[in-house]
Amino acid sequence: MQEYKKDYLKTNYNKIIVFCLILFFGIGLLFSSNILKEEVKAFYPSSPDEVILTLNGDMLTPSGPAVSNPGHITWYYYRVPYFVTNNDFSNEAIVRYQERIKKFEENEIKAINLNDFTWEANTVYTLWLFGNIWDDNSVFISNLIYYVPGRTVSNEPINTPGYSYKLSDKPKGSNDDLTIDGNIVTITGNSIAGDLKISYFSGVDNTFGTLAVGHVDDVDVNVSIDLSYLPLAQYTAYKVYFEGLDYYSNPVVMPEWIYSISPMLPLPTAPQKEGYTFVGWYYDEEYTQPYIDGTPIFEDTTLYAKYEINTYTVTYILNGDTYRIDAVTYNSYAQNFEISQTGYTFSGWHTDAECENPYDFNIPVKSHLTLYGRNIINKYTVTFDANGGIVKSGNAVQIVEYGKPAVAPIVEREGYTFKGWDKVFNNITNDLTVIALWEINKYKVTFDANGGIIKSGDAVQTVEYGNSAIAPVVERIGYNFKGWDKSFSSITGDLTVTAQWEIITFKVTFIVDGVEYDTITIEYGTMFYENKSVQEILGTLSAVYSDAQKTSLFMPTSAINEDITLFAEVDASLRGWLDFALWFQKYWMWLAIGAGVLALVITVVVIKVKGGK
Structure with missing residues (x-):
């Protein structure tokens, strides 16, 4: 069995070695992927207000809501020895790769002392705090702190704008360049590697030095850096340039710029010059x-x-609105002009909105000027002429604004009918006299012949007011015309005029014994024997003759139509009375005189008798 194992090991030794290598490589890949994941996440800031870094002396202190509750967060302090542009943590924006300088585990986050770390001299460092929440892969990233060992530190942009002045141009044919636009320095180049440097001379302490503030490493670059974030001093001249190598290790020096936060020479205040x-x-x-x-x-x-x-504005305000604005140079004159508008009168230009103070255009302009003018609507006099009539109500003379209507009064005229006005007055554009139009009234005049007849002329006439009618010629048999009962010399209404007649009378004289016995009057058309007076006289007469010889008795058969003399004989029984009447008729005047004298004598005697007593 031992031999088998040895043989197996010998036979599979290479396989085991390969397996172990693969295992360790996988573990390393996993670990490295976590680190890469950590580093990549550092490039993407989230909620910068959650954690804030401040630097007091050499102590870098965190604060904020994320710091107050740091559970389940791993915290890292990072630095990059050059510059992170525009607070951007992407790979492209970090010109030299970041370096972790301090780590705190979960539930712990503290301030750090920068003296505990090693720094390159004359180098700008960017510091920030990174918090990694592994539970949900979210991160916290603080604000940036810019730090130059031994020099000023800033974490806010400098408010004073920078000044730049170019000393030299780039070499002809070069594709590399360094430009400054305000505070923004831009580096562009093909496959270059090197440092953006700033050499300085301080006008404050007369010191010299060089800062390395940016690095690019063998890449095609187009990087911008905001100098206003750097800890630079006022009244200090900085020379900004790029120094490095190209792909073939040839030296690359980009054009130099002079840059200063404020002018090196405090220039005097410019002397004032009026205008x-x-x-x-x-x-x-x-x-x-x-x-x-x-x-x-x-x-x-x-x-x-x-x-x-200086150029000043002369603003013309017309009726409260801006009419026009002129540009006038110092000590020249504003233009005086009138504004013509039909129906309006221009007030001229004034210095006050109420247009009470006229502006003197002979005074030169030395400041901005506002002039006021008004177009004042014209007012016209409209006169209503009643043309022989009278104004019953309303105004005969009116003041009317341009374009407005006048209001006609109510007029009347005796004997006339109002027919309107001779002109329209609904749109007044000048002084105007309007005359009333009248039509004279006409009336009917009727002449009544009153039993007579119209011989000539018109019995019915149409006569204008105030004129006279023309009387027709009338007649009536047996009557004398005496005139008309009314005047028609001035007609003022319909009128009926009646003829006035007087009946014709005839004298009938009675002669008795050659003496006028009596005379009576008989109206035209009266039968002789129908007259009462005739009847009374005939009662005293015995006969009436038409001739003096008394040969023809008077025997009328028609009405009396002329004066006549009749000869009569008196009734014998009345003869004595008739003689006395004839005598009295002859001597009545003398009898009257004698009676008067007798009365006077008696009166005188009576008076004397009474006086003697």
């Missing part, structure tokens, strides 16, 4: 070669201040 703005300092009086702030001065130099004349 001008300081542009900058120039090396020449023609202002063709500007001096760039931060450029080191290595010799006696005269700098010339350049000014540009």
